[in-house]
Amino acid sequence: MSKFIVETSARHVHVTEADLITLFGEGATLTRKKDLSQPGQFACEERVTIIGPKKELAGVSILGPTRPSTQVELSASDARAIGVNAPIRESGDVSGSGACQIVGPCGVVELSEGVIVAKRHIHLTPEDAEELNVKDKEVVWVKIETADRTAILGDVVCRVHPNFARAMHIDTDESNAVSAGRDQMGEIVKL
Amino acid sequence: MSKFIVETSARHVHVTEADLITLFGEGATLTRKKDLSQPGQFACEERVTIIGPKKELAGVSILGPTRPSTQVELSASDARAIGVNAPIRESGDVSGSGACQIVGPCGVVELSEGVIVAKRHIHLTPEDAEELNVKDKEVVWVKIETADRTAILGDVVCRVHPNFARAMHIDTDESNAVSAGRDQMGEIVKL
Numbered sequence: 001m002s003k004f005i006v007e008t009s010a011r012h013v014h015v016t017e018a019d020l021i022t023l024f025g026e027g028a029t030l031t032r033k034k035d036l037s038q039p040g041q042f043a044c045e046e047r048v049t050i051i052g053p054k055k056e057l058a059g060v061s062i063l064g065p066t067r068p069s070t071q072v073e074l075s076a077s078d079a080r081a082i083g084v085n086a087p088i089r090e091s092g093d094v095s096g097s098g099a100c101q102i103v104g105p106c107g108v109v110e111l112s113e114g115v116i117v118a119k120r121h122i123h124l125t126p127e128d129a130e131e132l133n134v135k136d137k138e139v140v141w142v143k144i145e146t147a148d149r150t151a152i153l154g155d156v157v158c159r160v161h162p163n164f165a166r167a168m169h170i171d172t173d174e175s176n177a178v179s180a181g182r183d184q185m186g187e188i189v190k191l
Numbered sequence: 192m193s194k195f196i197v198e199t200s201a202r203h204v205h206v207t208e209a210d211l212i213t214l215f216g217e218g219a220t221l222t223r224k225k226d227l228s229q230p231g232q233f234a235c236e237e238r239v240t241i242i243g244p245k246k247e248l249a250g251v252s253i254l255g256p257t258r259p260s261t262q263v264e265l266s267a268s269d270a271r272a273i274g275v276n277a278p279i280r281e282s283g284d285v286s287g288s289g290a291c292q293i294v295g296p297c298g299v300v301e302l303s304e305g306v307i308v309a310k311r312h313i314h315l316t317p318e319d320a321e322e323l324n325v326k327d328k329e330v331v332w333v334k335i336e337t338a339d340r341t342a343i344l345g346d347v348v349c350r351v352h353p354n355f356a357r358a359m360h361i362d363t364d365e366s367n368a369v370s371a372g373r374d375q376m377g378e379i380v381k382l
Binding site: 077080141172178 | 266343370
């Protein structure tokens with residue numbers, strides 16, 4: 001079985017311990033609401049408002065656990081709507097990326113960089129990678145078949161790690177562009 | 192040269208003469224703001240608000256001239272945001288499509304159907320169709336090459352008419368999913 005699930009990542013924020021305290025107050029911790037497909041990752045009860053020069057986005061989820069740098073992942077539609085110039089980047093690659101304000105109930109974080117549009121990618125274990133015949137960082141084509149908007153997405157980065165679970169992640173623009181359904185599957189194709 | 196320009200259609204509305212009067216008052220006519228690529232089609236100065244069960248979209252453009260039926264074309268992101276269930280359809284195929292309110296300065300149109308997400312398509316003259324070796328209504332794959340989000344879109348309908356100008360139309364979700372630039376080109380590929 002060479003397929004994998006295609007999951008849609010809605011806009012979300014990763015925060016550092018320090019920014020968590022700024023946003024939610026001294027002693028604040030992230031409250032697990034729902035586990036995500038990647039082991040150890042979870043959606044939190046805590047939500048923030050992302051403010052750009054043109055508009056704001058309220059009720060944006062935080063994903064835990066905390067990280068070494070604060071990062072805001074938006075769709076390009078979102079970024080454009082709020083007036084932030086967000087490059088397409090892999091998670092963690094935030095140097096020179098977009099700026100915004102993050103507002104929580106106890107304070108404001110002025111983010112000088114950290115707003116990105118996530119580069120589409122597949123999380124794979126080493127066993128999955130071997131089965132699919134791909135390597136870490138390899139860029140592949142993925143066919144996503146749907147009733148009305150089948151597409152083959154290029155520029156998909158394979159990310160291989162023993163702690164990953166097999167799943168492709170696309171953002172809401174990409175999800176809507178292929179009209180991805182629940183339990184949407186994809187497969188690597190050679191062109 | 193087998194390529195064609197790929198244009199992004201932002202959310203917009205087509206109106207009937209009757210609905211134009213309801214929205215903008217007795218004697219109202221559409222005011223041409225900018226010609227579009229398709230001959231005779233133009234963006235208008237007149238704007239309306241689209242109201243769904245969850246939210247509204249203000250300042251939505253009307254495209255002229257008036258048409259036999261009123262139609263609201265949203266991205267799936269838009270439709271979801273305002274809470275309207277809009278199917279993916281070709282322009283004009285509005286039977287059983289989404290409902291919304293359209294609000295203008297002089298009145299409100301209760302649209303029981305007419306909200307769609309446009310099916311991606313290519314406008315071609317008969318000469319273009321011959322050159323590209325496609326027929327009217329044929330469904331093709333189109334490769335769109337960009338720096339970060341190259342994709343091959345399936346389910347693209349060819350529409351052939353002497354009054355058309357050669358251009359592919361995608362919506363804002365699709366445009367963001369491929370990171371389409373200005374003067375973005377596409378080409379039909381056989382898979």
